[in-house]
Ligand SMILES: [Fe+2]
């Protein structure tokens with residue numbers, strides 16, 4: 196059955212939200228690369244890639260259901276962060292927004308009896324629980340490091356999967 200038009204429109208908007216998240220994370224990666232925090236940079240770069248995967252999941256679903264993918268513009272992301280904790284707080288707030296967006300999509304899919312879409316969205320519901328949990332944990336660690344460059348470097352090395360600086 197061809198995808199319901201309202202749902203198709205809402206899923207297209209979600210493609211944009213996921214790509215926007217990817218752009219925000221890439222800006223964070225660039226910020227930390229310029230601050231020589233390679234672990235944080237690689238963490239956010241990896242995450243930027245994951246958000247593109249999320250967008251493509253929805254893209255493929257729309258195509259498979261006979262809908263049309265329509266790409267919209269992406270706003271310039273913020274690029275200056277006081278410290279890693281500030282960036283992670285921004286990330287956590289954005290993930291909470293994405294969770295809201297997925298909930299609204301699910302409600303719409305439920306209302307118009309788009310059962311296939313509901314099933315596809317289950318993956319995203321679970322993913323958002325993991326994402327919020329991940330950023331909450333990381334925020335706790337970054338806040339514990341506070342303004343200590345040394346502690347941030349230890350955390351940075353851990354994110355890089357390397358041994359702490361000697
Ligand atoms: Fe996502």
Ligand SMILES: [Fe+2]
Nearest residue numbers: 216246290326
């Ligand atoms: Fe995410």
